[in-house]
Amino acid sequence: QSALTQPPSASGSPGQSLTISCTGTSSDIGGYTHVSWYQHHPGEAPKLMIYEVNRRPSGVSDRFSGSKSGNTASLTVSGLRAEDEATYYCNSFAGNNNWVFGGGTTVTVL
Amino acid sequence: QMQLVESGGGVVQPGGSLRLSCVASGFAFNHYNMQWVRQAPGKGLEWVTFISLDGSDKNYVDSVKGRFTTSRDNSKSTLYLQMNSLRPEDTAVYYCVRDSDWSYNIWGQGTMVTVS
Numbered sequence: 001q002s003a004l005t006q007p008p009s010a011s012g013s014p015g016q017s018l019t020i021s022c023t024g025t026s027s028d029i030g031g032y033t034h035v036s037w038y039q040h041h042p043g044e045a046p047k048l049m050i051y052e053v054n055r056r057p058s059g060v061s062d063r064f065s066g067s068k069s070g071n072t073a074s075l076t077v078s079g080l081r082a083e084d085e086a087t088y089y090c091n092s093f094a095g096n097n098n099w100v101f102g103g104g105t106t107v108t109v110l
Numbered sequence: 111q112m113q114l115v116e117s118g119g120g121v122v123q124p125g126g127s128l129r130l131s132c133v134a135s136g137f138a139f140n141h142y143n144m145q146w147v148r149q150a151p152g153k154g155l156e157w158v159t160f161i162s163l164d165g166s167d168k169n170y171v172d173s174v175k176g177r178f179t180t181s182r183d184n185s186k187s188t189l190y191l192q193m194n195s196l197r198p199e200d201t202a203v204y205y206c207v208r209d210s211d212w213s214y215n216i217w218g219q220g221t222m223v224t225v226s
Contacts, residue, residue, distance in 0.1 A: 003154075034212035038155070045205065045220060046155065051213035089155050093212050097160045097169035099145070104154040 004028065004090055004102035011108040012080045020105045022073045022090030028100055030071035034093035037066060037075045039086045040104075046089065050075060077107070085109050112136035112216050114206045119221030126196050126225070132189040132206030132218055139187035140164070143209040146180065146191050148202035149220075156202075159191065160209070174200075196225045 005023040012018040022029065022037075029035055037050040048057050050066035053073065063078045073092070077084055090102040118130040132144075146158040159170045159180040168180055179192040189206055201224050207214035 032212075036213035038214070040155070045217035046214075047217075048213055048215045051211050051215070055211075057215060087154075091155075091157070091213070097162075097167060098171075099157040099160065101147075101155045101157055 002100070004092060004100055006088075006090060006102035006105045008103070009106045009108065011110055012077075013110045014080055014082065016080050017076060017078045018080055018107065019074050019076045020088055020090075020107070022075070022092075022102045024071050024073075024092055024100070026071060028071075028092040028094040029068065029073050031095065032093045033068070035066070035068055035073045036091045037064075037073075038089045038091065039084075040089060041086045049088075080109050082109050112208075114208065114216055114218035116204065116206050116218040116221040119204065119223045121224045121226060122196055124197060124225055127192070127194045128196065128223060130191040130193070130204055130206075130221055130223070132191075134187040134189070134208070137208070137216075139182075140184040144180075144182060144189045145207050145209050145214065146189075147205045147207055147214065147217075148200075149205070150199070150202040153202075158204070161189070193223070196223075198225050201225050 035053045038046040040046040053068045054066040087104045087106045116132045161180045177195045181190045203220040205220045206218040208216035
């Protein structure tokens with residue numbers, strides 16, 4: 001049950017695109033399509049942004065997109081806005097009713 | 111609207127026990143697997159436990175196995191987390207989450223547990 005690996009921080013200017021990586025193993029990300037991403041603002045409950053690698057829940061901006069290659073998943077935020085400043089967490093199913101989160105990436109909009 | 115409301119958090123001494131509750135509303139609780147996720151102060155999110163929609167399947171993160179027990183009462187639309195032998199490292203905000211399409215699309219507001 002080792003945590004997925006995310007960069008601790010990322011930054012970009014308004015309007016730019018930014019991609020956050022999430023690296024696991026063949027036992028989690030590489031073995032399943034059940035990868036999701038969450039946006040977390042301090043003091044609030046986390047919010048689901050992407051599920052099943054690249055599906056967006058109703059109401060989530062199409063500026064957010066997800067992908068996966070091998071053991072690494074990615075979240076891309078296009079057209080960065082000030083309100084995108086938050087911590088982003090990836091999550092993957094790891095088999096046998098186990099789930100695992102990444103350590104989180106704090107995004108700063110410059 | 112669809113909602114999860116946790117309660118039962120508080121301050122407890124090491125070795126003590128607490129029971130968290132999570133009441134669901136606005137959706138058919140018995141149609142969904144449920145989970146608990148926690149966040150320690152200054153740390154990231156951590157998956158804690160899974161329970162299937164009928165309560166027949168459960169699993170836990172290694173650090174709480176043998177100490178925490180998850181259960182549910184579908185007649186009351188309520189999820190529980192019994193936490194025994196609490197340790198300082200269990201200090202965290204505990205979130206109840208609805209498992210849908212292998213992701214957490216509904217979160218409670220969280221309840222704080224402090225072991226000190």
